[in-house]
Amino acid sequence: MSKYNFPRLGSMFPILLLSLFVSCSGQQKVEKKRPNIVFIMSDDHAYQAISAYNNKLIETPNIDRIAQEGMLFTNASVTNSICAPSRATILTGKHAHLHGKVDNVFPFDTTNITFPQIMHEQGYQTAMFGKLHFGNNPKGFDEFMILPDQGDYYNPEFISKRGDTTITGYVTDIITDLTLDWLKNKRQKDKPFLLFYLHKAPHREWYPAPRHYREFTKRTFPEPATLFDDYAGRGTAAGEAEMSLLHHMTISADNKIYPDVAHELGIEEPSDWGFRIFKSKYGRFTAEQKKQWDEVYGPINEEFKKLYPGMNDSDLLRWKYQRYMQDYLGCIAAVDENVGRVLDYLEQSGLSDNTIVVYTSDQGFYLGEHGWFDKRFIYDESFKTPLLMRWPGKIKPGSVSDEMVQNLDFAPTFLEAAGVHIPDDMQGESLMPLLEGTPEKWTRDAVYYHYYEYPGFHAVKRHYGIMTKDYKLIHFYYDIDEWELYDRKNDPNEMNNVYDDPAYKDVVKELTQKLYHIRQKYGDSDSLDQQFIQKYKERGIIKFNKP
Known part of the structure; x- marks a missing residue:
């Protein structure tokens, strides 16, 4: 007989079972307190084209829902207004001179540790769908399907762990389908998740879906007050930039004038880039997609053939601006619809209450202000970025913050929200004081750009x-x-x-x-x-x- 007087297992089983139940329940409660995160980012979505900021150009009711149920940031900005560096800053919480991705060409330092890697190690299920723009194998993700480089609006190719594939359809709808499929069928219900839902739209060259170009090509949009800016009040840089709607926006790739029509009218582009891009994008259409496109853009080309010979520079600038807005805003209409699909599912599935939802862009964009398109400058339209955040129980609905925040701050914010240690080398600051309604704890009064x-x-x-x-x-x-x-x-x-x-x-x-x-x-x-x-x-x- 043992010298240790153990009780019999039969008498202990109910106690052990109860103990195990309490332990597991406690773990589940702790787990549930860790919020899910849905990070929605579009490419080149100007804050001027979100009706929560200004509804002169377009109504975006679904994106606006995030602000109505959460917080709208009016002084959010980027550290470097160009696609890949901005995304690298978001992932690392560091300025470009540290993470190494100073522009779209220079390489990203792959020794960087990204916040998705950290969250994955700390028990989060992670997924990414859409446009990353650099790197074919994002680190720290259980699953991803991303566009190669810029990707295509129609019948896009995707890169995944299982190999490359082409999906027929419109890119904004497809990215959302992939996202919803993961949420419905591949999400592990016993884990919190970090989901990157990344749109290509409305990046140049602005190809809307048929349901939207049929509508938006009939609209006329208000011109910005600075459309005819002559840059007299500024220095050399503004006057020498090459992003003029009149001189640098291509008539073919950007404004959708068929190359043979442009040649017939004697229109010369700065290079043949615009013609090559149009032929490439048009060539991706299926027969049905091409038929639908020609039904709408064919008459636009015919009308332009009549108008162009009598146009002066002011007339052409105004015409280009309207064509630009029709296609750019048509792309955003699809983004807004599809954001609504994801928000609806989060609510219907009961996930909303414990999910942080963020909508942002990788930078701002010029919508004709100063006669420009594109980005890159520290001037507001380029430098400022939309930022809307919803977190039920934490963020007061309808809140507005004018504090100086940057894309640098996402990484530490998400890590703190998940209860994970923020690495000392991250340069951003957690937005938690602002989200929790204690702005007096926010100490930053200036932001830096390069x-x-x-x-x-x-x-x-x-x-x-x-x-x-x-x-x-x-x-x-x-x-x-x-x-x-x-x-x-x-x-x-x-x-x-x-x-x-x-x-x-x-x-x-x-x-x-x-x-x-x-x-x-x-x-x-x-x-x-x-x-x-x-x-x-x-x-x-x-x-x-x-x-």
């Missing part, structure tokens, strides 16, 4: 700068040495550089010091800029004509 890709597409010069709620100070460097200061309250359209205005002498001094300190804080410097320039030269990524 753009690198010059010489390059659209010819936006290298620059860095700092923005507060009241002012924006910018330094353009490399081939020029120019400073600009804008009074955001008194000059919201940023038309007049007041850097040399004596009335702003003290502001210049204060912001210059603040810019110096924020560059130190984030580890950026002139010497680091020179290192990147040298790396570009060595790799032959960009051919430099200037010293």
